[in-house]
Amino acid sequence: MTETRGMGFVNFGNDGTVGPTGVFDTGLIGVHDFEVSGLARQFTLVLQPNTTFTQPPILTPEPSTLSLLLVLAGVVALIGTFRKGIE
């Protein structure tokens, strides 16, 4: 199954500055989140001055704690099996 990891982003700047105690107003901009999986969705809106966001690079899933425990359990079980076979 093909899956997508990505984020919506928008950058403002180029002209003008917001001084101390100033205000920046985006005006109306659309926000949209599809219901794809049929499950309860969630996301976070992040606002930040003096920065630029871009689409993140491909992220290879990192091994989780559960996967590491699975590896440990497998190694222990295999060592036990081999020892029993030798005996």
Add this chain to the structure above:
Amino acid sequence: MIRPRSFSYSPEWFRTVICAVSFALVGWFLFPNPTEADLIVSGTDTLASPATWTNQNAERTDTIGWTVTFPANVTVDWVPATGTYNPASGGSASIEGTMTITANFPDTNPISIGFQQVAAGTKNNPNPTPRAPGLGLRFQLDSVNNNQDPTTGWGSFAMKLVDPNVQPTFDNTSLDNQGLHPSFPHFHGKGTPTPFNFVSGSDDGNKGHGVRELRE
């Protein structure tokens, strides 16, 4: 004659390494580490639904099935859409409301606002859904940002929508044949920013920038 030796005749250390690597690969695919969501500090509100719905098969509920959670230096004003709410239209009549988020920045650190859909079928989530298939949450955002730092000015401003989960790839050409709708949350339009200008992202960031991983 040299006969090939089976795996069971290999040195024990070699078998252990091979098995450990195999289990690691299995674990990697089965239990990928989820991306951490940004921390939400305090405050939760539900989003009231538009007053008038056109979908005759759906029972109108008081909310649209989403909550918004925000920190103390943020206020959120939600105005449900007026007129006739027609989620099947795919156009402006499917917009559920307008949200004004006023954020007070004591410095240039990011401020996060969380959006959470309640479980389907619960009392505050329309069931059957009045929305077009897969239409999901759709609203107009007015982001008002106050610089409360007495010494530091701003030369730019950015917003992003972070989905903590990897989503199934959506056929984003089916709604408007323009490929503007990825399965992750996204922006539409360029706003009417003051004093900055629109620089990049929004619809342009939705086309062909979805990072895809192939999983079997």
